[in-house]
Structures are given as C-alpha cells and as structure tokens.
Amino acid sequence: MAILKFEGVKKQFGDNVILKDINFEIEEGKFYTILGPSGSGKTTILRLIAGFDYPNGGSIYFAGKQINQLPANQRQVNTVFQDYALFPNLNVFENIAFGLRLKRMKKKEIQLRVQEALALVHLAGYAHRELDELSGGQKQRVAIARAIVNRPKVLLLDEALSALDHKLRKEMQSELRQLQRQLGITFIFVTHDQEEALAMSDQIMIINEGLIEQSGSPVDIYDEPLNHFVADFIGESNIIPATMVRDFAVAINGKEFICVDAGITPGEQVEVVLRPEDLDITTVEKGKLTATVDSQLFRGVDYQIMVHDTDGHEWKINSIHKTTVGKQIGITFDPEDIHVMRKNETQAEFDARLESYQGVEA
Amino acid sequence: MSEKKHLFFALPYYLWLALFVIAPLVLIFYQSFLNLHGQFTVQNYLDFAQSSVYLKMTFNSVWYAFLITGLTLIIAYPVAYIIAQFKSRDFWLALVILPTWINLLLKTYAFIGILGEKGSINTFLRFIGLGSHQLLFTDASFILVAAYIELPFMILPIYNAIVAIKPSLINASLDLGASRFQTFRRVIWPLTKNGVAAGIQAVFIPSLSLFMITRLIGGNRVITLGTAIEEHFLTTQNWGMGSTIGVVLVVAMLIVMLLTDDSKKGGRAK
Amino acid sequence: MKKTSTLSKLYLTVILLVMYLPIFYLIYYSFSSGDTMDGFRHFSWTHYQALFADTRMISIVLNTIIIALLAATLATAIGTSGALLIERIKRRTLRQNVLVLNNILMVSPDVIIGASFLIFFTFLGIKLGFWSVLLSHIAFCIPIVVLMVLPKVKELPQSLTDAAYDLGATRWQAFSQVTIPGIMDGIKAGFFMALTYSLDDFAVTFFVTGNGFSTLSVEIYSRARQGIDLEINALSTVMFLVSLLLVYVYYRFSVKPSSKGGVVK
Missing domain, CATH: 2.40.50.140 (Nucleic acid-binding proteins)
Incomplete structure (x- = not known):
C-alpha cells in the first residue's frame, strides 16, 4: 500500500505558480529521488510532505488519511535540511534528543535511542561534542541522526549532500543507501544532481516547471527518456x-x-x-x-x-x-x-x- | 488563533509606535501653533522668521554643529584607521568605547575645572608666559567640549566600515599598481563613505541639541536651538515658541539626513 | 600588511590620552583635600566620606539604577517582539515604513524627544516623576533593542524553526527553545545598550522629571551649575570603576566562551 499519495496537488505563492498538478504514489521502504533543476518545485513538494507549507489544491494522503492541513509537528515525517538546521545552542546529544524530549520520553530511553542513532550514522562517541567542533560531513550525520531517532515513516532529505565536497559526497551516497536498507523506511531525497539520483534511488521522479516529467527506475529513465527535457537532463545525450x-x-x-x-x-x-x-x-x-x-x-x-x-x-x-x-x-x-x-x-x-x-x- | 496570539505579542510594540513615536511628534507640531494663551496661531513662526536673534541662533547652531562634526571627523578617521590595522584591535576599540560609559555630565563637568580661570590650561599658559585667558564661557570652549564628547560616536561607525573592507580588496588595488595613497582615495575612502555618513549623522544631530554643554561650558547663554528649546519649555514656559523651534530643528535634522543619504545613493549609482 | 608607523602610534596615543585626561583629572582631584579643581592640596578621603554620607545622592543613584534596570528589561521585551514582528511583515514597503518609524527616536535630538514627551505627559495628565521618567526611558530604549536584535532575527535560518516543527515542537516550543536562543546574542547586546542609554541619559530625563524625582545625570547637572563640588569628583571615580566592571562583565558574557576544551579529546 502506498504510504504517501499526491493527487492533483497545486501550490502557488501569490501569482507565482510553483506546482501545477502533481500526482504520485510513494511505497513503503523504498528510496525515492525527486530530481529537477533549481526552481522546478522539487523542494516545495518536500515542504508540502513535511507540512511547512499547505497545498492550494488537490490532496495529500498519508497512510490513507488526508493530511493537507495537518501541522508539521503532528506528521510522522522527519526532514534532513539542506543547511542541516542544527540548533547552534545545543550540543550533538541535545540536538538529536530534541524531538524525543518534546515527546517527554524517559531519560534512559532517550539516552539509548540517541546512542543508537549516533551508531547508525557512525558517530558513536560524539554525543558531547559542540557543533562548532564538527566538520561538514559530521554535521550532516548529526542532522540525519536527529531525524531518524524519531523513527519516522518517511525521511525527507532536502539537497542533503550538496554542501559536501565530491569525495565525501560519494561516501555519503552509499552510506545513505545502506542506512535506508537497514532502517527499511521510505527515503525521499531531493536533488538537482542527476548522477546522485541515478546512483542512489529505487525510483526517480523528474520535476520540471511544476510538473512531473517522468518517473521510473534509474535504468528506465536513462535508457528510455520520455522527452527532450529528460533526455537532456539525465546523462549526456x-x-x-x-x-x-x-x-x-x-x-x-x-x-x-x-x-x-x-x-x-x-x-x-x-x-x-x-x-x-x-x-x-x-x-x-x-x-x-x-x-x-x-x-x-x-x-x-x-x-x-x-x-x-x-x-x-x-x-x-x-x-x-x-x-x-x-x-x-x-x-x-x-x-x-x-x-x-x-x-x-x-x-x-x-x-x-x-x-x-x-x-x-x- | 495564531493570529490572535501574534497580535498579543505585537501589541506593546504597536502601542509604543503610536504613543511614543507618532503622538509626541504630532503634539509638538500642534503645540507649535499655540500661543501662550492656548490660541491657535501662526504667530510663533512669524516671530521666528522675523527675529534676527532666532535667525542668528539658527545659523550659529548649524554652523557650530558643522564645526563640531568636521573637527571630530578629522580627528576620528585616522584613529579608526590606525586601530583597524592593529592585531589587538578589539582592545583598542574598547579603550575608545570606555569613555562613553562615563556619564557625559561628568565629562562636561571636568572641563569646568580644566578650562577654569585657575585651571590646568591657564596654569600651563601662564607657565609658558602667555598669561591667563578667559577660556570658559566662550563659544570655542563649547565647540571643543562638544567635539570631545562626540568623538567616540564618530570613530565607531568609521571603524566598522574600515574593518568591513576585505583585505583582498586592498591587496587587489596594490596588485593593480595603485600606490598606497591611490588605494586609499579610490578604494578605502569610497568604501568607508557610508561609515562616515553614519558618523556625521551620529554627531551632527546631537550637536544641535547639547544644551547642557552650552549651559555649563558656554556660559549659560542661549546660543543654540537646543538651548532655546530648553529655555522656552523649562524657564519661560512658552511651549508654543519652544515647539516652533523644535519643528525647525527637526526640519534641519531631516535636511542633514537627506544630504548624507544622498551621498549613499550617489555611491550606489556609480 | 605593513606595520603601523611610529607616527600613527604616537597620534593614537595622544588622542587616547586626551580622551582619558578629563576623566583622570576628575579622579585626581577627588583625592584632594581642597574644594576646587585647581591646585592639589593633600591626599584625603574627605569627599568620599561626604559622598557615602550623602543619603540624597545615594537614593538618587539607586533611583537611576532601578530606572535603568526596569527600562532596559521592558524595552528588551518589547523591542525583541518588535524585531520579530518587523521580520514577519511580508510587504517590503510596509516593513520599510515601520523601520523608519522605529528609527525616529534614534535620530531625533534629545531635546525634541524630551520636549515632545513633556507635552505628551502633560496632555494625558500624567504627573511628572518616577513613572514619566520610566516610560520615557523605555520609549527611547526600544528602538536600540530592535536594531540590535533585528540582524540576529534576519540571520536565523527559517530552516531552524522548520526543523523544530518537524521534530514535533509546538509554536511556543519552537519559539522558546529555538528562536529565542538563536537571537539571544542580539537580545543581550540590546539589553546592555538599553542599560547604557538609560544610565547615560540626561536631556530627556531633564524635561520629564518634574521636581520630586531626580536621576544621577540631572543631579550632577544641577550641582555642577552651582560650581565645583569635589563630591562629584568622588562620584566620578566610583562610576568609572563601575563602568570598568560593567565593561568586563559585558565582554566576559557577550563574547562566547570558546569550547576549545572539547577538541583536545
């Protein structure tokens, strides 16, 4: 069953139409990538899923329930932000524990879950570091740990690797893929980097000017691009x-x-x-x-x-x-x-x- | 619901804007059209425009403020520039800021002693054989003390503008063959113009209204618009006339702001 | 870059000496047994004894501190909400206009603020004294707080509050646990600036203080108008020391304690 479904979703800011008519279904336990040039509307889709923005038309379903107007803090979805959005006043442990503390979880449980999350992102032993002692890649891992520690049904990653250098990025790509298999939850990854999309995903959705141009497996999209835009955007052609x-x-x-x-x-x-x-x-x-x-x-x-x-x-x-x-x-x-x-x-x-x-x- | 909460948070700030920013301005403008008996009249403005005393005072105020601003600018720019070159610039900057934490009345009061007939400067003048002079209660002493008080407020914005310049820009200029002086004239000065404009605003406007200094150092004479306003409000109780002078002062202030703002725009357009 | 020349060092030294001269001049004579600031007699604590025995002066100092603390606290609260409010205004022109209004009190000459507040209080029938002074101080401290906090609000990435919501925070939790800590540096700086402005103000207070109530600045003014009084010099010394202490406190707490310790591990 689809965990997440978009039906004719529209979004505009003032007169600026960002999403025209978006339809898709997301299945549980797969790695999805939303790929598109900047300004195509891909981040907006993510924000609608997370609940930072609400659609102007159409419906969003999560596990069969319409969630169009459900506030972000009540959704079983967590986000890894492009700029990591780590809270500068808190250390690594407290950043990761933030969501758990809000749920008033017991201290011991929090301790356990945070250590577990840190181990998953290969940062065991970093719990009591301050943020400014971390490298970019380590901050990235903390951001991922902070999201997965809440055990969301769907993890959203907004251009999550774009701030890293080439080598680190390659490493993180395979690590993310591995993490997704390990956790068995749905990842929705937004990027403008087609190479990244091809390397990581089970399914790719190509977005351009507020519409989905094509969706399918990386091989399908590479071998059988539907139109000029996709052929041009994916790979060299x-x-x-x-x-x-x-x-x-x-x-x-x-x-x-x-x-x-x-x-x-x-x-x-x-x-x-x-x-x-x-x-x-x-x-x-x-x-x-x-x-x-x-x-x-x-x-x-x-x-x-x-x-x-x-x-x-x-x-x-x-x-x-x-x-x-x-x-x-x-x-x-x-x-x-x-x-x-x-x-x-x-x-x-x-x-x-x-x-x-x-x-x-x- | 959240909009209501939002309004609740915003209310004190909006109240402040309405009660303490807009209302007093409206009231002082209104008051300037009232005579001593509370009747509506334009007499205050006529009096102001026709009185040579007021016109001379206006001219003097602006002229003195101009002198004070010029003096502080000449002294402040090199100070800011030199401090910006130091490694331990934060320490030196703190030294400049510290005197501003001393109550300005105290600093003014010190000058009563320094400039007094038997004060240090006169002692020094007598010592080198120039005899003692009446230093206190002169217009010059007012300008000097005012410049002293305002100096840090000129240094700070200029300093901020100088440290904001990326060192690579100066290196680029030198690399392109500019001499140190050319670099200053064509790179550093244009980039610090905004700081200078901010400094001028920070010094010129208060200089129009330093009535306590004119009272204590300038010899209790009414020589600036600020002193005249204080005189009318607190001594002669002619609020209407005081407000009229206030309106004139606000206009003078607006002119200065427009002029300094203009230099900014000019810089952007180029 | 080239080393600073001796000439510029000399220049800076001279200017700094001139800047501190009047202050040290006051302090120097505070220890003189005489009654004037010409010719140091011999060392004495007389003026300090007089100062600490002067109950009027001490109550005025307390008044000044109470006014400053209250005004700075309230102005910080209102100014911070103002800064958050201004940042939320979406329409550019409206935001610009609110900012212009905000800055009016920053650029107005003190006499104008004092005179217009005097008219305002009289118009409303508010008795001049503690309350009129407090209200005035809050009023002229608010814009400086706004100006100190606003850049921090602007710097605060939208993603930070989004992240808080994403992790399940309510609006209030996001505000108190993420937004406020995020702009805390600006709030602290605003509070200190407000405190300084309030402690240092003379002109506005002078207009709205009436007869019964006085602050330090007003008291010094009225004493200085009657001539030299070395008790004021003694007061200067005390205030200078307090300022030094405040500067120390400010730098100690505003400059983030570096967390280098953790790196060593």
Whole structure:
C-alpha cells in the first residue's frame, strides 16, 4: 500500500505558480529521488510532505488519511535540511534528543535511542561534542541522526549532500543507501544532481516547471527518456531530429536505420536519443554516418570528442580511443542504441505503446 | 488563533509606535501653533522668521554643529584607521568605547575645572608666559567640549566600515599598481563613505541639541536651538515658541539626513 | 600588511590620552583635600566620606539604577517582539515604513524627544516623576533593542524553526527553545545598550522629571551649575570603576566562551 499519495496537488505563492498538478504514489521502504533543476518545485513538494507549507489544491494522503492541513509537528515525517538546521545552542546529544524530549520520553530511553542513532550514522562517541567542533560531513550525520531517532515513516532529505565536497559526497551516497536498507523506511531525497539520483534511488521522479516529467527506475529513465527535457537532463545525450519510417525503422539525415521502437505513425517527426558512450568511431566506409572531428577533450577515463555530420548536426562521442581533430570519420551504433521520442507523449501513452509492441515482439 | 496570539505579542510594540513615536511628534507640531494663551496661531513662526536673534541662533547652531562634526571627523578617521590595522584591535576599540560609559555630565563637568580661570590650561599658559585667558564661557570652549564628547560616536561607525573592507580588496588595488595613497582615495575612502555618513549623522544631530554643554561650558547663554528649546519649555514656559523651534530643528535634522543619504545613493549609482 | 608607523602610534596615543585626561583629572582631584579643581592640596578621603554620607545622592543613584534596570528589561521585551514582528511583515514597503518609524527616536535630538514627551505627559495628565521618567526611558530604549536584535532575527535560518516543527515542537516550543536562543546574542547586546542609554541619559530625563524625582545625570547637572563640588569628583571615580566592571562583565558574557576544551579529546 502506498504510504504517501499526491493527487492533483497545486501550490502557488501569490501569482507565482510553483506546482501545477502533481500526482504520485510513494511505497513503503523504498528510496525515492525527486530530481529537477533549481526552481522546478522539487523542494516545495518536500515542504508540502513535511507540512511547512499547505497545498492550494488537490490532496495529500498519508497512510490513507488526508493530511493537507495537518501541522508539521503532528506528521510522522522527519526532514534532513539542506543547511542541516542544527540548533547552534545545543550540543550533538541535545540536538538529536530534541524531538524525543518534546515527546517527554524517559531519560534512559532517550539516552539509548540517541546512542543508537549516533551508531547508525557512525558517530558513536560524539554525543558531547559542540557543533562548532564538527566538520561538514559530521554535521550532516548529526542532522540525519536527529531525524531518524524519531523513527519516522518517511525521511525527507532536502539537497542533503550538496554542501559536501565530491569525495565525501560519494561516501555519503552509499552510506545513505545502506542506512535506508537497514532502517527499511521510505527515503525521499531531493536533488538537482542527476548522477546522485541515478546512483542512489529505487525510483526517480523528474520535476520540471511544476510538473512531473517522468518517473521510473534509474535504468528506465536513462535508457528510455520520455522527452527532450529528460533526455537532456539525465546523462549526456545526442538529441537529433528524425522521421519515423515504419515500425522498427527511423530516418536520420534521410538515411534509414533499424531501431527497436514501434507504434508510431509512419512519417511522424520525432527525436532520437543516442548516448555518447554508445557511439563508436570507425572509418568513413564502415560508418553509418559521416562526420568531421571538431574537438577532443581528454577526461581521464575517456575522450570526449565533438564532431559534426554531413547535415550539420553536432554529435558528442565518448570514446576510449583518441582521434585527430579535422579528420573525417564514420559514426556507428547498434539498433538498440537508438531511442525514439515522440513529441508531447505522456508517460501513460508511452507505457501503453511500449506494452502494445513488446507484446507483438514476444 | 495564531493570529490572535501574534497580535498579543505585537501589541506593546504597536502601542509604543503610536504613543511614543507618532503622538509626541504630532503634539509638538500642534503645540507649535499655540500661543501662550492656548490660541491657535501662526504667530510663533512669524516671530521666528522675523527675529534676527532666532535667525542668528539658527545659523550659529548649524554652523557650530558643522564645526563640531568636521573637527571630530578629522580627528576620528585616522584613529579608526590606525586601530583597524592593529592585531589587538578589539582592545583598542574598547579603550575608545570606555569613555562613553562615563556619564557625559561628568565629562562636561571636568572641563569646568580644566578650562577654569585657575585651571590646568591657564596654569600651563601662564607657565609658558602667555598669561591667563578667559577660556570658559566662550563659544570655542563649547565647540571643543562638544567635539570631545562626540568623538567616540564618530570613530565607531568609521571603524566598522574600515574593518568591513576585505583585505583582498586592498591587496587587489596594490596588485593593480595603485600606490598606497591611490588605494586609499579610490578604494578605502569610497568604501568607508557610508561609515562616515553614519558618523556625521551620529554627531551632527546631537550637536544641535547639547544644551547642557552650552549651559555649563558656554556660559549659560542661549546660543543654540537646543538651548532655546530648553529655555522656552523649562524657564519661560512658552511651549508654543519652544515647539516652533523644535519643528525647525527637526526640519534641519531631516535636511542633514537627506544630504548624507544622498551621498549613499550617489555611491550606489556609480 | 605593513606595520603601523611610529607616527600613527604616537597620534593614537595622544588622542587616547586626551580622551582619558578629563576623566583622570576628575579622579585626581577627588583625592584632594581642597574644594576646587585647581591646585592639589593633600591626599584625603574627605569627599568620599561626604559622598557615602550623602543619603540624597545615594537614593538618587539607586533611583537611576532601578530606572535603568526596569527600562532596559521592558524595552528588551518589547523591542525583541518588535524585531520579530518587523521580520514577519511580508510587504517590503510596509516593513520599510515601520523601520523608519522605529528609527525616529534614534535620530531625533534629545531635546525634541524630551520636549515632545513633556507635552505628551502633560496632555494625558500624567504627573511628572518616577513613572514619566520610566516610560520615557523605555520609549527611547526600544528602538536600540530592535536594531540590535533585528540582524540576529534576519540571520536565523527559517530552516531552524522548520526543523523544530518537524521534530514535533509546538509554536511556543519552537519559539522558546529555538528562536529565542538563536537571537539571544542580539537580545543581550540590546539589553546592555538599553542599560547604557538609560544610565547615560540626561536631556530627556531633564524635561520629564518634574521636581520630586531626580536621576544621577540631572543631579550632577544641577550641582555642577552651582560650581565645583569635589563630591562629584568622588562620584566620578566610583562610576568609572563601575563602568570598568560593567565593561568586563559585558565582554566576559557577550563574547562566547570558546569550547576549545572539547577538541583536545
């Protein structure tokens, strides 16, 4: 059963519409990520779940009960804030104990729960430190401990890792994932970092301009982006205009290629997505498309090579082999590397189409 | 419910605004149109505008306040600048602040002794053969003592403005080839203008109203607008005229604030 | 940066000497057995004995302290609620206007405040004395408290109160356990400034004090107008020492005691 449900939720501040129509269901015990550019409304969704703001329309259900106007202090949800929001006048122990003290829990119980929470975030022995003795990463852990010590049904994390440096962030990502499995509660993580989202989540919701663009597992979203925005936002991509010829065939630059997409009207103008790492460089003769190398950038693991084809489209290719700037090359790829996107197709329509022809195929 | 609570918290503050900020201002303005018999009249303003004594006093007040402000600024800026360079600046700043904790009447009173006919300065003058002079009860002594009293209030805002300048800005200026003087003129001075403006406001406005100093040091003569107001309210009991002068003083004050505020805007626009 | 030159050190020393000279001058003569501030006779405690035997003076000192403590406390309470209120006003222009009104008493010349309060109290029929002085002191201390507290309120992240609600706090709990501790530095500074303003005020008090009631400033003024009285010098010494003590207390308690001790572990 869904622990949390949004039904047609709207939110605006004055004339500024932040959320237009948000619908989703959150299941118990999974790691969700709400991903979107800044200003997309993702933090607002979190604030509506936490109860810091109330929706202007639609309904929010928590464990089946509508909680639209329920104040934050009565919700079984806790938040890890972007700036940690640790109380500067209290030490580590008192910060974590804050929620328990408000519940008038017994001292011994508090002691036990705080120690347990500290151990979970690998800060055992830090209870009596002052906040200004902690590093950024340690403050982050305290903030997490302060939230989970209350044993919420859902833990909200608002850009929780964005203040940390790259290495620490990677560490915290796997730790968070581990913590979520250990606790078995739902995590809802908000970020603008697509790499982070792909690495951590069971489910990703991509938000843009107050609407959910696509939701699904990281693999689904990466391999089958629904539209231009998602394809562009998630990972690196080449998005090229194309024409659908018939089922399983699409024309790029007037040349026909076999693909794995179907159920689209022949002759329809579409876009195809090809990931840079799926493209290979070969000789002009063996290539499916011919292109000229514009630039080459060494990035450690690979080279990022920018080329333009005979029709003037720019292509980005990630290759472990280097090439020469100015050289004529051939680009080659496999049919399953092509992903066709229809314009203005909704997720439901996409899913229905997928089902129809995958059924045929099988 | 929470709105009611909110109002309960806010009520004392709003009451204060209404009763102690707005009402007194309205009342002093109203009172300025009343004569000694409580009749409504513009006579006070006419008297003020036509009396050479009042006009001269107004001019003197502004002129003296200007001198006091100028004097403190010239002395204060280097002091603030030097302290800002020290490592132990907090200690030196505390030394500057400490005298402000001594009641200003006491400090003024000290000058009665220092400047008196048999006081230290005259003793010193006699010693070097210049003879004794009437120092007390002169306009100059008023300006001197007032400047002394106001000095810390000029130093503080300038100091705050100077320490707010990031050292990297000065290094950048030097790095770009500016001399120390050019750095001062083109970087430090423009960035401390707001502090100077705050200092001018903090000194000029009180200088218009230091009646106790004119009474004790300036020789019990009515030489500034502040003294005139005190005289009318507490001695001659002509509240109407006192209020009229008060209104004039408020206008003078507003002009100063607009002028110092203007320099700020100019700086922003550039 | 370059070391400060000897010249600037000399300049600073001279200015500081001049700033302290009158104070030490007063203290010096307080120990003279004479009656004037010219020519030190010989060392004596006479004026201190006179001061401590002067019950009128002692009751006035007590009055002044009572007024200052009451005024600072009440002004701190009202000013803090004012600062929180101003920060809550969403409309920019309205907030700006309230701030302008707030600052009027900060920038008004003392005589204007004194004169207008005098008219106000007379208009309401409030008898001049303790209450009029107390009300006036509260009134001119409020804006300084607001100005000291407001930056702290602004600095306090919204997320801190959100976090309190999130952890189950009621509005009152969030206010008393998070907001107030968060702005405590500003409240303390505001209280001390209010105390200083009240203790130091002369002009406003002079207008609204009437005949029966007097504060230290007013008393010194009226005595000084009658000429030199070395009892005042003795009083200066006492007040200077008290000020030193207050400065010490202020720095001791306003500067956060560093918690370095824990790092050693």
